[in-house]
Amino acid sequence: MSSEKLKVAFLGPLASFSHQAAAESFAKTSAELLPHVCFADAFAAVQEQQADYAVIPCENSTNGSVVQTLDLLADRSNLYKDVKVCGEYYLTVHHCLLVHKGSYPGGLPSYDGKITKLYTHPQAWGQCDKFLAKYFKGVERQDVSSTSKGAEIVSKETEADERGGAIASRFAAEYHGVDALEENIEDRADNTTRFLILRNILADRTAGLEFEQPVLNGDAKTHSAVMHKTLISFSIDHSSPGALANALLIFKAHGLNLTSINTRPSLKRAWQYIFFVECSRTPCVENDDAVLNALNDLRGVTESCRDLGTWKDQLGVSV
Numbered sequence: 001m002s003s004e005k006l007k008v009a010f011l012g013p014l015a016s017f018s019h020q021a022a023a024e025s026f027a028k029t030s031a032e033l034l035p036h037v038c039f040a041d042a043f044a045a046v047q048e049q050q051a052d053y054a055v056i057p058c059e060n061s062t063n064g065s066v067v068q069t070l071d072l073l074a075d076r077s078n079l080y081k082d083v084k085v086c087g088e089y090y091l092t093v094h095h096c097l098l099v100h101k102g103s104y105p106g107g108l109p110s111y112d113g114k115i116t117k118l119y120t121h122p123q124a125w126g127q128c129d130k131f132l133a134k135y136f137k138g139v140e141r142q143d144v145s146s147t148s149k150g151a152e153i154v155s156k157e158t159e160a161d162e163r164g165g166a167i168a169s170r171f172a173a174e175y176h177g178v179d180a181l182e183e184n185i186e187d188r189a190d191n192t193t194r195f196l197i198l199r200n201i202l203a204d205r206t207a208g209l210e211f212e213q214p215v216l217n218g219d220a221k222t223h224s225a226v227m228h229k230t231l232i233s234f235s236i237d238h239s240s241p242g243a244l245a246n247a248l249l250i251f252k253a254h255g256l257n258l259t260s261i262n263t264r265p266s267l268k269r270a271w272q273y274i275f276f277v278e279c280s281r282t283p284c285v286e287n288d289d290a291v292l293n294a295l296n297d298l299r300g301v302t303e304s305c306r307d308l309g310t311w312k313d314q315l316g317v318s319v
């Protein structure tokens, strides 16, 4: 492998949660972290081998799937044919309500109800429902490309502007020089986002590397039982009774434990879907070929199917 630093793409600007996840998940390496304005650009960077990896959110424990990511994985136009998942990373996500520096020195108790617009990434609204319903009912919400972008917008407000607020991290507040009106505004203290680590299967640079959760702060972590997860997408003939059941039975037949099913519109016909199935197995000699064999069988009962990668489960990791 070339000695050039690893390049890791993430959703910017700097100080987004994706930045934090990329920095933490590659903490053991001296990787160069590259901000991108949208998830699609990060996918493209991996496909074109301008980046070795991308760190992309796929699911949040409070608000569910990140549909933009599922749509990119669905890859209906075959733009990212060599991009596969090779790892995952779980990040605890604490949100703050950020305001222009100095506008409310007394914090939330001094808030006068004058904020007329809130900015954040679409995923974050649903993670802070209760706080927003209590303090910002009826206030206009504007989706922006990332939580960090929202913080940047608020930092650049002038006196003449409407007063805005952004939902983003403490890290984003410091980076963009804005104040936190209130911290930890997420509905649940265990609010966690799962990020997928993507690589290009044709890239030699990363072929021999295996993504591992970094050992942070010197904590020795042991794997209780290292499970492997696999993500497969497929479409079926919706008019054929039992087509979905037949596809799912194949996972069972090969000892693959289904852990989640997601769907996105096929965009070929209304009310027809692309299915995303995630499954897990504890690797052993007997099931070494389970995924390959399941894919072979799936090809016989689906209209199309795609292997989106296998990686080490990071949830089963115990301290």
Ligand SMILES: O=C(O)C(=O)C[C@]1(C(=O)O)C=C[C@@H](O)C=C1
Pocket: 011, 015, 016, 017, 018, 019, 057, 058, 060, 066, 093, 121, 123, 124, 145, 146, 147, 148, 193
């Ligand atoms: O906007 C950001 O900071 C991101 O990195 C994106 C993102 C997401 O899409 O889930 C990441 C983590 C949080 O769940 C909220 C937003």
